Amino acid sequence: MFSSKSMKCNGINKYSYRYSVSASTKIQVSVSYLFEKKWYQSIPKKKKSPQDTHMVLVFIPLSYRLPTALVPVSYNITLWPRLRPDPNTGLYIFTATSSRAISPYRKVCKIRCSGEIYILYASADGGGSAPSIVSSWMQPKTQYLITQLNNKLTQGQKYQLYTEFTGELADDLAGFYRSEYQEDGVRKIVATSQMHPTHARKVFPCFDEPAMKAVFYITLIHPPGTVALSNGMEKGNRFNCVSVLFSEIVNTTIDGIAVTKTKFEPTKKMSTYLLAIIISDYTHLSYSQGDTLIRIWARRTAIEQGQGHYALNVTGPVLDFFQLYYNISYPLSKSDQIALPDFYFGAMENWGLVTYRETKLLYDPLTSSNRNKETTATIIAHELAHMWFGNLVTLQWWNEVWLNEGFASYVSYLGADHAEPAWNVKDLIILDEVHRVFAVDALTSSHPLSSKEDSIILPDQISEQFDVISYSKVHRAYYMYSITHYSMKNSDTRYLSHFAYSNTVGNDLWNHLQMAVEANNVSLPRPVNDIMNCWVLQMGFPVVTIDTTTGKVSQKYFLLDPESNIKVKSPYNYEWLIPVRWMKSGEVQRDIWWLMEKEAVNLEMCNDSLWVLANINITGYYRVNYDHGNWERLITQLNSEHQVIPVINRAQLMDDAFNLARAQLVSTTLALKTTSYLLMETEYIPWQSALDNLHYYYLMLDCTEVYQPMQDYIKKLVTPLFLYFKNMTSNWTHIPDRLTDQYNQVNAIRMACRTGVTECQDLTTTWFKQWMDSPQENLIDPNLRSAVYCSAMAAGGEAEWEFGWWQFQGSSVASEASKLMSALACTKNKTLLERYLSYTLNPAMIRKQDATSVITSVASNRVGHSLAWDFVRKQWEYMFTQYGVGSFSFASMISEVTARFSTEAELQQLEEFVEENSAVGFGSATLAVKQAVERTKANIKWLHQNKQEILDWFNSQIQA
Known part of the structure; x- marks a missing residue:
């Protein structure tokens, strides 16, 4: 029925097809998406049929967006992925049919949607x-x-548009793709999906825009013994009391091939980017909470080792919290x-079927750290927050990505805090979100x-x-105006x-917040819309300066480089x-005092003997500067009785001052x-x-020559902290x-x-040596492994590195493998680092999803920085064309690899890199490249202006 011949052209899959007859015309269908705004002339080739022969000359204006005259109502999709390669081509393929119900708002004679290559015909519902x-x-x-x-x-009439198509189940991690793993010596294949943000069109012809929501009816054909999952519950699942008597999970044969066919309940009305389809050999843990079935799916080995229990246990409390917080029940029958x-x-x-990296969902009680545990809790809370904010309302x-992601980031800490109240994870927002976004928003x-x-x-x-x-700025702005809970x-x-x-759109949210403010008689200096839009519609943030000698309070746009040219106008x-x-x-x-202009006076802040501290507990998205006298009083307070100042402040x-x-x-x-004052700080x-x-x-x-005095100063600060924890843990035998x-x-x-604290280095090398002597018995505390592995790898040689690589390859726990993967980049052996970088070009050695992480880890090593940069320059075109959707992580890779640039020579290399690869492009890293150039220029000036002052200060502290 379907051809499987395929080729790749310019990175876009092109599939062969056969014609299908509709009414009087044989048709060929191809798809692309608008890349530039201009008029386009299309002259289709002649197509002969029994009833007509014609040539069509069509002139259409290219639009940036799909027209709204035609909208989808529902999709009925059947997908059949082959989990073994085609014997003729060696390709993994999938075949499919899709029927779309569409409804015009006005009369149209053209249908536009997104997809690859298909054959199709149309019919009308209701007998027309x-x-x-x-x-x-x-x-x-x-x-x-x-x-x-x-x-x-x-x-007003509904129509069905039918398509048949064949695609490649590639390993590009986008659309419908192939994932592989080894279990018990057997190579296994997972057919899975990633539609977000614009990859649904790679899988089936669709109206691939978030506003064009529809209902999805999904049927998956898969090998017997495998499990099929999608957004809806499988029809015939034993948890589905209505359909269990009429099971639609059936074993059958197609073209002589034994298969299982699984049909799913229709989804809620949703966007294409939320669709999920997965076929695997996985197993799961489950329990029912009220009317909701909760299941955690993973490799059989991972489930058997108990790596899914924590995720299962935390999901219920988080779902309960959001149902109470939103006062809206979870709208699906399963999670x-x-x-x-x-x-x-x-x-x-994905609504009802959330997909994760293994390191984010799985937690092994024997080898994972509590940092891994916190990551699992907070990321589950983030994704489940989307079930309402993002999926229900999109x-x-x-x-306006922030409308989905920013709010989910904000409430994820509330959900995680509810599930694990002893952690106080809300305090970590300052480090994880605010400081992180400040660094970028000041450019x-x-x-x-x-x-x-x-x-x-x-x-x-x-x-x-x-x-x-988009993720971190808005939730701090939103928090500023959380007037009452x-x-x-x-x-x-x-x-x-x-x-x-x-x-x-964003204003819809502000309008409803305004309604709540008015209903609760909350006093605000301006309407919510006015307050919020000054944070949403202009980039950056202010520095608030308080002069305690006069009471003058002023604001100014904060830029890391005050001499930089602001090219973007602000409303x-x-x-x-x-x-x-x-x-x-x-x-x-x-109480809150509002600064609503460039300058104002608050005489209550005047004082020449008492310090003033603003932005208490960092409720506001701004930095604070003071007159020199107030700074000195605050520093004196830190050095005498630092606990008087709130821990977050x-x-x-320090973050503001630096x-x-x-x-x-x-x-x-x-x-x-x-x-x-850190000599006394333990928080x-x-x-x-x-x-x-x-x-x-x-x-x-x-x-530079500043390095060793800086090392000596930090060693002086950290030694009391090291001894504090040695005592607290009874010589490292207990967990805080x-x-x-x-x-x-x-x-x-x-x-x-x-x-260079000798006692520490001896401790970590001893622990690591004990593990090398008894590889099956790793006694290193899971919480400490990331630090111990890196320290031992830096102090060791090839033997330690090879042992670490062997353990990495054999690890069945993703979080443990992740720690080892980072630690392997800590070696000081350049030959080993070069070898490690080369492994990123081979997915059998380093998975594509991890390649950029390895490169950035090597770049963070002062020995490996130049090696990583040379590698990126040499391999950019390969990475850009081969990593598929992995280019999503290119922005962070560019940022990390160029983070040390502080010389004219490095700036020249960066600018040459940009010019040499202009034809290849930078994709999602385009903005990161511009930011790297800006940061490098600022670094050059900073180093020239400050190096001697810093050297003198460090020397004075060591000699004191």
Whole structure:
């Protein structure tokens, strides 16, 4: 029935096909998507049929978006992936049929959708007649399928558009793809999917835009003994009481091949990017919570080892929390979550069938760390938050990615906190979200949260929107205006209920928040829309400066490089409406004071003897600067009784000071002075903030004469912390009770070993040697393994590296393999690092999903930085064309590989790299490349201006 011959042309799959007869015309169908705005002329070839011969000349204006005159109602899709290669071509293929119910809002004679190459015909529902198909063709520079009809479709009538097609089940991790793994010495194949954001069109012809929602009826044909999963419950599943008597999971034969055919319940009305289809040899854990069946799917070995139990146990409480928080029941009958061996993203919120990397979903109680456990809890909370915010109510277009991702990031911490209240994960938002987004949003190459719809069109442009700005900035802005817990929850419920199964824009959310504010008589200085849009529609953030001698409070657009040229105009002239929470020494936190102009005066902040501290607990998305006297009073307080200042603000004082120094708003010496109190600090959040900021100093200075004095100073700070945890854990024999203490224990060991504390280095090399002597018995505490492995690999030679590589290859636990994969990049042996980089070109050695992680890990090693950069320059074209959807991670790779650039020679290399690869392109890393150039220029200036001052300060501290 279907041909399997295939070839690749310019990275796009092209499949052979045969013609199908509809009414009077044989047709050929191809698809692309719009890449440029111009008029396009299409001249289809002659097609002969028994009834007519004709040539069609069509002129159409290319549009950036699918027309809204025609919308999908439902899809009926049958997919049959072959989990063995075709004996003639060696390719893995899938065959399929698809019937789309479509309905015109007005009369049209052309059908446009997205897809690959198909054959099709049309019919009308309800007994009416359908226009015959005159011709179908592909617009070469688009991903549009254009179908020309001989008559117009009738408004309000439903039509069926039928297609048959063949595709390749490739290993490109996009669309419907192939994942492979070894289990008990047997090579196994998983057919799985990743439709987000624009890959559904690779699988079946569809209206591949988030606003064009429809119901999906899915049937999967698969080998007997395998399991088929999709968004809906399998019909005939024993948990489905209605259909169990009429099972639609049947064994049959097709063309003499024994197969199982599984039909699924229809989905809710949803976007194409949320569709999921998976066939595997997996098994699962399950339990029912109310009317919802919860299942965790993974490799049989992983399930047998208990790696799915934690995810199963945490899912129920998280679902319960969101149902209460939104006051809307979970709308599906089941919640499947599955761990995939090959998956580029951390996770994907497919409605009812969430897909994960194995490291994100699976937790092994014997080998995984509590950091792995926290990651599993928070990412499950993030994806389940999407079941309502993103899936039930969906963004209108990709120019407002924050509307899906930002809110999910915000509430994921609330869900994880409900599931694991002892962790206090909400405090980690400052490190994980705020500090991370500050670093990018302080560049002129940042971008607003919302852009114009017609500026985000191409798939690469869409992928670029999924960055730290969209995920992390909005949830801090949103939190600033969580005026009362009730009003926020109430507005979310009204918003979700009002727009259920449809799409929204950002202002819809603000309007419902305004309704809640008014209903609860909350006083705001301006309407919610005005307050929020100054954060959403302009990029960047302010620095608020408080002069305690005069009471003057002012705001200014904060840029890491104050001399950089701002090319993007702001509708608000880079001014913000800022809520300021503050306190004086010896006093409790004050109520919010609003800064609504460039400058204002608050005389209560005047004081020459008491310190003033603003942005208490970092509720606001801004940095704070003070007059020099107030800075000195705050530093004195830190050095005398640091606990008086809230722990989150201790972290923020250092982060603000270091970044204000980079922006030339305070001296570098003042920034460094904020770290001196760390001799007495034992809390994780301030320590991690300090290490994050000192990391920039390592990047800039580890190849200069400043390196050793800097090492000596940090060694002086970290030694008391190392001894503190040695005592707390009774010489490393116990695990600290608090999660943040466990994290800081890792910091103590990592930095003590890195800076040359002999006791630490002896400890880690001894532990690793004991493991090498008894490979089947790894006694290293799972929480400490990442630090111990790296330290031992850096101190060791080829024997340690080969042992680590052997353990990596044999690990059946993804989190353990991930720790080893990072540690292998810690060696100081350049030959081993070069070999390791070469492995990323071979998916049998390093999976495609992990290739960029290996490269960035090598780049973070001061010995491996230049090797990683040379490798990226040499292999860019190969990686760009072969990594498929993995290019999504190119942005972070470019950022990490260029992070150390601080010389004119490196800037020249970077600019030459950009020029040499302009024809190849940079895809989703385009913005990251611009940011790398901007950062490098800023680094060059910073190093020239600050190196001597830093050297002098470190020397003075070591000699003291």
